[in-house]
Amino acid sequence: MTTTLRAVTAADAAAICAIYNEHVRASIVTFEEDPVGEDEMVRRIAELAPRLPWLVAEHGGGFAGYAYAAPWKARSAYRHTVETTIYLQPGLQRRGIGTALYTALLGELRRRGLHCALAGISLPNDASVALHERLGFRPAGCLHEVGRKFGRWIDVGYWERLLGDA
Numbered sequence: 001m002t003t004t005l006r007a008v009t010a011a012d013a014a015a016i017c018a019i020y021n022e023h024v025r026a027s028i029v030t031f032e033e034d035p036v037g038e039d040e041m042v043r044r045i046a047e048l049a050p051r052l053p054w055l056v057a058e059h060g061g062g063f064a065g066y067a068y069a070a071p072w073k074a075r076s077a078y079r080h081t082v083e084t085t086i087y088l089q090p091g092l093q094r095r096g097i098g099t100a101l102y103t104a105l106l107g108e109l110r111r112r113g114l115h116c117a118l119a120g121i122s123l124p125n126d127a128s129v130a131l132h133e134r135l136g137f138r139p140a141g142c143l144h145e146v147g148r149k150f151g152r153w154i155d156v157g158y159w160e161r162l163l164g165d166a
Contacts, residue, residue: 003097005104008054008066013041015063016056019087028122028154029087031147052082053108057101064089064097067105072118080115086131093127102135110163117163122147123155137161 008016021035036044048054054068065088072081084105088098109117119137121128137159145153 002059003064003100004058005055005101006058008045008049008056008068010042010045012056012063012066013038013045016045016066016087017041019063019065019089022090023087028147028149029125029128031122031149031154033149053105053112055101055105055108057088057097059095059097062089065101067101069105069109069114069117072116080113081118082109082114082116083118083120084109085119098131099134102131106135106161106163114163117161119159119161121157121159123157129157129159132159132161135161 017036017038020030020041023029024032024035045054048068048070052069052071054066056066057064065086067084067086069082069084072078072083084102086098086102086105088101106117117137118140119128119132121132123142138161140158140160142155142157144155146156147154
């Protein structure tokens with residue numbers, strides 16, 4: 001099966017919500033606790049996609065996942081740094097889709113002249129850590145017990161990737 005990567009459109013909001021809201025309801029990979037509606041996802045896409053890359057992957061004719069970059073912080077000196085995010089349809093991990101999607105995202109960030117990509121990973125999450133490290137991200141630190149979901153405290157590790165790296 002082939003994987004196709006393309007820029008997001010507002011029409012992708014329902015498919016994005018389907019993937020994302022499963023993580024909202026059942027995992028610690030996002031700290032949102034209430035499902036996100038399609039209108040809100042359209043708003044998020046409209047806010048970010050014109051300024052920073054937001055890519056989707058289609059695999060075997062279906063929606064497979066998405067990855068995007070968002071500003072790290074609002075102050076102007078941070079304008080060269082972004083936070084990256086990736087989500088895949090359950091069951092499509094370990095097929096190279098995430099690697100292809102993230103590689104394309106990093107390439108687009110480089111083309112746009114960005115300098116540093118950061119990834120916050122709720123811990124434990126061995127699969128996400130492995131993906132990021134395979135793509136050249138390095139551990140940058142850990143914030144302990146900064147989130148609380150499902151009745152427990154959750155650490156967030158940060159990984160960084162300087163985009164000038166090969």
